[in-house]
Amino acid sequence: MNILFVADPLESFKIYKDTTFSMVREAQRRGHTVAATEPRHIVWQRGSVVQALVRNIHLTGGKENWFDVTASETVALRSFDAIVMRKDPPFDSEFFYATHLLEQAEREGAKVFNKPRALRDHPEKLAIMEFPQFIGPTIVTRDAAAVRAFHAEHRDIILKPLDGMGGTGIFRVKEDGLNLGAIIETLNADGAQTIMVQKFLPAIKDGDKRVLVIGGKPVPYCLARIPQGGEVRGNLAAGGKGVAQPISEADRAIAEALGPILAARGLLLVGLDVIGDSLTEINVTSPTCFQEITDQTGFDVPAMFMDALEEALR
Known part of the structure; x- marks a missing residue:
């Protein structure tokens, strides 16, 4: 099988934790041919099919120079x-435009995961x-009064x-309402931008759990990203500590309810964020989190993903 990964520059990967790297490594282990490109290299010219400048790569097993480019060529997706x-x-x-180019490639016969329209x-x-x-x-709103009313209630x-992303721009406002006005103004740009406001969930102290769903089925382990040093955010990018653990019954119930629905829409891989028993995001x-879960539990998440990808192509 010949697989193309559309990703950030390979040179930017931190391979000790990068999920895309783990997918590439598993694909090569199974004997698949692997290529990589970036959205900026995708081209659609009048009268032609969608193409991209791609690099055919082979993993070396090294930590620094971890891949070799065996060929570089422009090919139809x-x-x-x-x-x-x-x-x-x-x-x-630019991400939005990339999904449109990939959707055109689908119309030409390409199979894209996750489906561009679903993204x-x-x-x-x-x-x-x-x-x-x-x-x-x-509540999702751009109305400052609605945010204030939500705070008064909760x-x-x-x-x-x-x-x-990565926990950026997240603020907590407690009962005293300190700086609520300034935070609203900052986030909603004086009413020009829509924001999300949620009741604070004390269970964050036990971690913001990443529950992976692959091919509509939950991975049996999640990664609890636990806030550190007085932070309210558990995101690894914000300094959270990642601790792998078996998914709870509540986690499983959410994943099993949403998994088939999202898979039917073309979402082969989904990352559910759960705090306590509450769903907070659908990524x-x-x-991410393939390598952290695999390293800490021994459950081979990249293999489960590649199994699902191969099954989707049958």
């Missing part, structure tokens, strides 16, 4: 057996609102931008 979209957020205009249809914070039975009190809240662009 439809010539690959599978395209794995792994460009990291932010989901900005657009599931903004990672907003997507939870479709499943109210699994989430805590939440007393301890979290405010976040809809396009944030679809470039879910």
Whole structure:
């Protein structure tokens, strides 16, 4: 099988923890041919099919120079057996345009995972609102008065931008309401931008759990990202400590309810974020934590992913 990974520059990978690297390594271990490209190298010219400048690569097993480029060429995306979209957020205009180019490649016969339309249809914070039975009190608004009313009702809240990642732009406001006005102004740009506000979940002390769902089925272990040093954010990028653990019954119930629905929409890989028993995000662009879970538990997450990818192509 010939697999193309659409990702950030390979030179930027931290291979000791990078999930895309673990996918590439497993693909090569199984004898698949691997190539890589970046969204900026995808081209659609009038009268032609969608193409990209790709690098055919082979992993060396080293830590520094970890890959060799065996060839570099411009090829039609439809010539690959599978395209794995792994460009990291932010989901900005360029990411948006890349999904349209990949969707055109689908019309030409390419098979893309996760499906480009599904990536657009599931903004990672907003997507939870479709499943109210699994989430805590939440409001999505750009109205400052509505945010203040939400705070008056719930007393301890979290405010976040809809396009944030890695814990950036997240604020907690407690019962005293200290700096609530300034935070609202900062996040909603004086009413110009929509934000999400949620009731604070004390269970964050036990970690913001990343529950992976592959091919509609939950990985039996999650990664609890536990806040450190007085932080309210558990994100690894914000200094959280990642501790792998078996998924709880509540985690499994959420994953088993959402997994088949999301898989049917073309989402082969999903990362659910769960605090306590509450779903807080549905990550679809470039879910991570494969290596952390595998290293700490011995459960081979990359192998489960590659099994699902191979099954989807049968």
